[in-house]
Structures are given as C-alpha cells and as structure tokens.
Amino acid sequence: MATLNNVVLERIYSDHPPEEMAELAIDIATVMHSSYLNFKSRKFYFQHIANRLDGKYSNTDILNGLIYLSKKDIGYINLIYEFLDDNLGPLPLESSDVNEAIEQNHFIHPIKGIEVQNFKSHIFLVYEIKDELSRN
Numbered sequence: 001m002a003t004l005n006n007v008v009l010e011r012i013y014s015d016h017p018p019e020e021m022a023e024l025a026i027d028i029a030t031v032m033h034s035s036y037l038n039f040k041s042r043k044f045y046f047q048h049i050a051n052r053l054d055g056k057y058s059n060t061d062i063l064n065g066l067i068y069l070s071k072k073d074i075g076y077i078n079l080i081y082e083f084l085d086d087n088l089g090p091l092p093l094e095s096s097d098v099n100e101a102i103e104q105n106h107f108i109h110p111i112k113g114i115e116v117q118n119f120k121s122h123i124f125l126v127y128e129i130k131d132e133l134s135r136n
Helices: 006-015 019-039 046-052 059-070 095-104
Strands: 043-045 077-085 089-093 123-129
Touching (some): 006 019, 019 046, 019 059, 019 123, 043 046, 046 059, 059 077, 059 123, 077 095
Antiparallel strands (some): 077 089, 077 123
16 A cells, blocks of 8 residues: 655644544545555545545545545645536636535536536535645
8 A cells, every 4th residue: 555645644643633533534645645646646536535445434534534634734635626517627616616606506607607507516525635745
C-alpha cells in the first residue's frame, strides 16, 4: 500500500484526535493517496472513496473523516464543487454559487448561460488532495 506524506501523518497525530478518528482519517488519506498514484488524479467523488474502504466504515463516518481531513489544522484535502455537464465534463463552481442556487432553487449553466433543470443531480462535492501533500 502507498505511504502517506509524513506531513499528513504528523498533522493528524499532533492534532490528538480520538483514536477512532485518527484511524479513520489515516485509512481515508491512504486510500486517496493510493488512488492518486494509480490514477494520477487528485480529485475523488465520495463513492470512489467509500468503495475503496470496502464497507469498513459507515457513510456518516466517512463523511466525518473527510471533513476532518479538510479542516485547517490537517489540510489534506480541499472540498470543492463541480457541475457535471454531459458534454463539457466537470466544471468548477464556487460554494457561494451552489448555496445561492439551492436557496433560490434556480441554477444557470456556468458556460452556456441557460437555466439547468434538475441541477442538483449535476452538482457534486469533490474531495481534492492538496497538491503539495500528494507527493511523498
């Protein structure tokens, strides 16, 4: 299995999380790092991460672990939004634009400028390993 960047491990251990959270965070970070080495992408959808953990944790636990890995003191991942366009692929979105679209129940395509019906099924939260921490 891939070895995590020592900086990531040091940040987790110096944060002194409960033992279960430390184990979860290290497992998630290891899965993401291993996948990064295999696929050369630093971006992952939730299902990719959950599938590679083989049912070891509940979805709620995985979400908590991902949020933990994104907090400022740990800083292993960024949480970013993407609009998945059938023809153009993933397009980055600002979280404020996503919040506004949800509040107003109205979303304008970021490139085409037209209203998108059922936009919630096209917006995904993506977990991205920070570039400087993707290297050993």
